[in-house]
Amino acid sequence: MKLIATIRTWLEHRQSRPVKEWFTVEFDDVNVRMRAAPPGRERWEQSFAWASVRRVCFKDEGLYASDGIYVFTSDRAESYMVPIEAQGGKEFFHTLAARGHFPPEIMLKAVRSTDGGLYCWPPEAPVPRDG
DSSP, X not given: OHHHHHHHHHHHHHSOOOHHHHEEEEEXXXXXXXXXXXXXXXOEEEEEEGGGXXXXXXXXXXXXXXXXXXXXESSOSSOEEEETTSBTHHHHHHHHHHTTSSOHHHHHHHHHOOSOOEEEESSSXXXXXXX
């Protein structure tokens, strides 16, 4: 019986928690803040200013995984990633559109996708030009 209880406990800890239980995105008129406490990993926090947003991509992960919103800013080369299923994720995605960072017609295509598509706005990153 003790072996069965040990295995049951181990299995319960191995099951992943829903994204909305460990990832939160919040925003106001100036900034976007993300907090995460991923199961089995260290907590972290990140933020960026709305004014720094340069490009947004939506990555469809199919039917069995959380789709991701990738926000590229002028602050760093790497994007910030927000799972659509995060607490506040859907509101964040709609606010991106409302603020002009992701056109509604592209958003509609993205959310209807189930084939692993990648939808970005602007479609191509601008190429820097030397003076």
